[in-house]
Amino acid sequence: MDQNNVFVCAKWQVKEGKLEAVLQLMKEAAEKSTQEQGNLFYNLHQSQEDHNTIILYEGYTDAHAVETHRNSEHFKNIVVEQVVPLLENREVILMNRLF
16 A cells, blocks of 8 residues: 555444444445545445444545545445435544554
């Protein structure tokens, strides 16, 4: 992996009763995101302790690719407009690999 790569770790707390809706929407978001030119991977994980806690782990070639992703129509339409209202809490951390 390149030192310019940017990794995103997002922790979402899904509202009670909204998990299935979020997972359905995220199937489409993940499919479209992995097709982006600067995307390295786009993985969703679920907490073993709290099924309403979803962790996204994404990799991008550089900061420009992250910006392109965040400005994409599918990100705006699916994640921002449809998924975010179904969340109790959303934390996003941008990271660079140290070694």
